[in-house]
Amino acid sequence: MSCVRKVFDEMTKRSQVSWTALICGYARKGDMDSARELFDKSPKKDSAAYNGLVEEGKMWFKAMGEFGLTPKTEHYGCMVDLLGKAGCLEEAEK
Incomplete structure (x- = not known):
């Protein structure tokens, strides 16, 4: 996940897909603290x-x-x- 996070952090433009992929990656690895932290920081989109x-x-x-x-x-x-x-x-x- 550290390599994935490095790529994410270096992205100049992040889409909803990139935010979701990283959050899900942390969640699937059992790192719910990181997943929740990112979710809270992610740009809020309406439905x-x-x-x-x-x-x-x-x-x-x-x-x-x-x-x-x-x-x-x-x-x-x-x-x-x-x-x-x-x-x-x-x-x-x-």
């Missing part, structure tokens, strides 16, 4: 920022079957997260 990603996320989720992949708990969790952040709470609940 509209995710709306363009929802349709793409749905498309890739549905396409998993075409690649011979069966969605696992982690995949459903990602969809719930994406839909929730986009304000699609009823769809996320389903």
Whole structure:
């Protein structure tokens, strides 16, 4: 993670994707303190920022079957997260 963090720190422009990737990296490694610290520092975006990603996320989720992949708990969790952040709470609940 130290190499990843170095690259992140040297980025001149950080997107929501780069923030999310680093936060998730720390979380997956069990370093919740670093993940939470970064989350608190990340630029706050309103739910509209995710709306363009929802349709793409749905498309890739549905396409998993075409690649011979069966969605696992982690995949459903990602969809719930994406839909929730986009304000699609009823769809996320389903």
